[in-house]
Amino acid sequence: MIEPVQLPSPWRDARLTVVVPTYNEAGNLPALIERLLALPLPGLKVLVADDNSPDGTGEVADKLAAEHPEQVTVVHRPGKEGLGRAYVDGIGRALADGADFVAQMDADLSHPPEALPGMLGALLSTQAGVVIGSRYVPGGELDENWPLYRRALSGWANLYVHTLLQVRIRDLTAGFKIWRADALRDIGLDRVQSNGYSFQVEMHYLATKLGHTILEVPIRFEERREGLSKMTTATKIESALMPFRLRAKHRKLER
Template identity: 85%
Template sequence: MIEPVRLPSPWCDEPLTVVVPTYNEAGNLPRLVERLLALPLPGLSILIADDNSPDGTGEVAEKLATEHPGRIRVVHRPGKEGLGRAYVDGIGKALEDGAKYVAQMDADLSHPPEALPGMLGALLSTHAGVVIGSRYVPGGQLDDAWPMYRRVLSGWANLYVHTLLQVRIRDLTAGFKIWRADALRAIGLDRVQSNGYSFQVEMHFLATKLGQTIIEVPIRFEERTDGVSKMTTATKVESAMMPFKLRLRHRKIARNQPQLGKAAD
């Protein structure tokens, strides 16, 4: 576990809402919340978007919210509709509540919460619209326990999408990032239609199309130790088809729209 960066005031006090979608993560959620609330970020709050998990994750989330009033909120969704829909609902709620900065991360502890202060510092010290916790920039790492087929699939997916969409991001499928609220509003969540993991690619594609500055900082990606991956065959098929759909769906978005900068290499 890395030691979190200690940001100077007032940066450490900035309001940061961490959106965490959950489905059957009752075993991981308390540990994630403990690590998030231990960070030297007094302005951090957590918004959990649960897809009516049959393992009781929603009830665990409500218990945690009761134990930490004002720092944890729960959005209960009617059922499992995909990662993308959960994120759209969670991020939308965060923006409605006046969030200034919005982080997104998985509940399975694959994303190190201790990296968030450094990512927030990178965002605040630049004009970036989003900072990505990246596995594939220099210094980024994959857990040794990550199986070879997952490494090959992830590497191939990034190469495949990069080739088709020409998005200059090394970790195109990354799900660990911090956004400025105005960057999310510029993208417009109503534009986003991806249901599964391709939600990440669509958000990166839209940010690039709008000319936003995108920064990648290295992280160590950990293998989950509790629960099972939600990656299904249907999700893989959706992800394979998504680049073609994105080029057609968002072909009318022009770079001369209101921007935050240019996409970084």
């Protein structure tokens, strides 16, 4: 576990909301919230967007919110509609509640919470609209236990999307990032059409088309400790088709 960067004031006091979509993550959520709230970021809040998880994740989230009422909020969604829809709801709520910066991260502990202060500092010290915690820039790492087929799928997905969309990002499918609120408002969540994991690609594509600088910083990506991956065949098909839909829908979009 890395030591979080100690940011100077007023950077460390920034109003940062971390949006965490959940589906069957009851075993991971308490540890994630504990690590997030331990960060040296007094302005940090956590918003859990739960898709009516049958394993009781929603109830676990409510208990954590009751223990930390000023820092943890829960959005209960009616059912499993996909990662993209959960993020749209969660990010929209964070912006409405006054966040100046919005982070995205998985609930399975694959993304190191301790990297957030450094990512926030990188964002604040540049004019970038978003900073990505990247597996594929120099210094980035993948857990040695990450299965070979997942490595191959991730590498192929990045090459495939690079070829079709010409977005100059090494980790196009990354799910760990911090956005400026102004960049999110400029992109417009109403433009987003992805339901599944292709949400990440669509957001990067829209940000690029609108001229926002995207910064990548290295992280170590860990294998999940508990639970199962949510990657399904339907999700893979949507992700394969989405670049073609994005090119068609947003071909005239530019700054």
